[in-house]
Amino acid sequence: MANLHSDGTAVCLDGDVLAATLRRQMAARATRLRAIGVTPKLATVLVGDNPASASYIARKHADCAEIGIKATDIRLPAKTSQAQLLAHVAALNADPLVHGLMVQLPLPAGLDDDAALAAVDPAKDIDGLHPENLGRLLAGTPGLLPCTPHAIWQLLRHHQVPLKGAKVAIIGRGPLVGRPLSMLLSMRGIDASVTLLHSASRDIAEATRAADVVIAALGRPGFVTADMVRPGAAVVGVGITYGDGCSMVSDVAEDVASVAGHVTPPHGSVGPLTRAALLQNLLEIAERGLPG
Numbered sequence: 001m002a003n004l005h006s007d008g009t010a011v012c013l014d015g016d017v018l019a020a021t022l023r024r025q026m027a028a029r030a031t032r033l034r035a036i037g038v039t040p041k042l043a044t045v046l047v048g049d050n051p052a053s054a055s056y057i058a059r060k061h062a063d064c065a066e067i068g069i070k071a072t073d074i075r076l077p078a079k080t081s082q083a084q085l086l087a088h089v090a091a092l093n094a095d096p097l098v099h100g101l102m103v104q105l106p107l108p109a110g111l112d113d114d115a116a117l118a119a120v121d122p123a124k125d126i127d128g129l130h131p132e133n134l135g136r137l138l139a140g141t142p143g144l145l146p147c148t149p150h151a152i153w154q155l156l157r158h159h160q161v162p163l164k165g166a167k168v169a170i171i172g173r174g175p176l177v178g179r180p181l182s183m184l185l186s187m188r189g190i191d192a193s194v195t196l197l198h199s200a201s202r203d204i205a206e207a208t209r210a211a212d213v214v215i216a217a218l219g220r221p222g223f224v225t226a227d228m229v230r231p232g233a234a235v236v237g238v239g240i241t242y243g244d245g246c247s248m249v250s251d252v253a254e255d256v257a258s259v260a261g262h263v264t265p266p267h268g269s270v271g272p273l274t275r276a277a278l279l280q281n282l283l284e285i286a287e288r289g290l291p292g
C-alpha cells in the first residue's frame with residue numbers, strides 16, 4: 001500500500017476536511033426534512049463538569065447549528081443519582097420531537113455507563129452503543145453504527161485505503177472503539193482481516209509490523225512508533241491525551257509519518273468525524289418512514 005508523497009512523507013488522513021464535506025451533505029438533508037415539516041432534533045445529556053466532555057458537547061451543538069439541526073443540551077450536576085439520570089433518559093425517549101439522544105461518557109464515579117447506554121431507546125440511539133444496535137452489528141444486520149468505528153471506516157474509505165482482504169491491527173478493545181470497530185471492519189462487504197490487540201497481547205509490535213492498517217485506540221501518547229509500522233502502511237490514531245497546557249498528543253508518535261503511507265494528524269481527524277457520524281445517525285432516524 002505504498003502511497004507516500006513524492007518527498008517520502010505519509011499522506012495525511014485529514015478528517016477535518018471530510019467532516020466539513022459531510023456537514024454540508026447533512027445540511028442539505030436537514031433542509032429537505034424541514035421543507036416537509038420535520039425538524040430534526042438532537043438531545044445530549046452531560047453529567048458533571050469534565051472539561052473534555054463539555055468541549056465535545058459544545059462542538060456537537062455547534063455542528064447542529066451549522067447543519068440546521070435543533071438541539072437541546074441537558075446538563076446535570078455530578079451528584080445526580082442513577083435513578084435521576086435514567087428518568088431524564090426516559091423522558092427524552094418518550095419525547096416525540098426528539099429524534100435521537102446520547103449520554104456523554106464517561107459518567108462521574110458512582111454512575112453506571114452501561115446502564116445509561118442500555119436505557120436509551122434503541123430506535124433513538126444515535127451513539128449506536130445500545131446492546132441491541134451492537135447486536136445488529138455482530139449479526140451483520142442493518143442498524144445504527146457506533147460513531148467512532150463508523151468515522152474510522154469513512155476516513156479510510158475516503159482516502160481509498162484498501163480494506164478488502166487487508167490485515168488490520170487494532171490496538172485497544174474498549175467498548176466505544178476497538179471492540180465494535182473489529183466487528184465493523186470484518187463484516188462481509190468490508191472484508192478486512194482483523195487482529196484485536198490489548199493489554200494482555202504478547203507481541204503487539206510483531207502484529208502491527210505485519211499489518212497493512214494499524215489503528216491505535218488505547219489512549220497512550222506516542223504508543224505506536226515508527227519501528228512498529230511496515231513501510232507504506234496506513235496508521236490511524238484514535239486516542240488523544242491532553243499534554244502540557246492545551247496540547248493534544250496522539251497514540252501515534254510523530255516519527256511514524258516517515259514510514260507510513262497514510263497517517264492521521266494528532267487532532268482534526270477521527271474526532272470531527274465521530275461528531276459527523278453521530279449526526280448522520282440522527283438524520284437517518286429523522287428520515288425513517290419518509291418516501292424515497
Ligand SMILES: Nc1nc2c(c(=O)[nH]1)N[C@@H](CN(C=O)c1ccc(C(=O)N[C@@H](CCC(=O)O)C(=O)O)cc1)CN2
Pocket residue numbers: 052055056059102103104105106127147148176240266267268269270271272274275
Ligand atoms: N456517548 C459517548 N461518549 C463518548 C464518545 C461517544 O462516541 N459517545 N466518544 C468519546 C468522546 N467523543 C464523542 O463523544 C468525542 C471525542 C473527540 C471529539 C473531537 O472533536 N475531537 C477533536 C478535538 C477536540 C478538542 O479540542 O478537545 C479532534 O480530535 O480534533 C469529538 C467527540 C468519549 N465519550
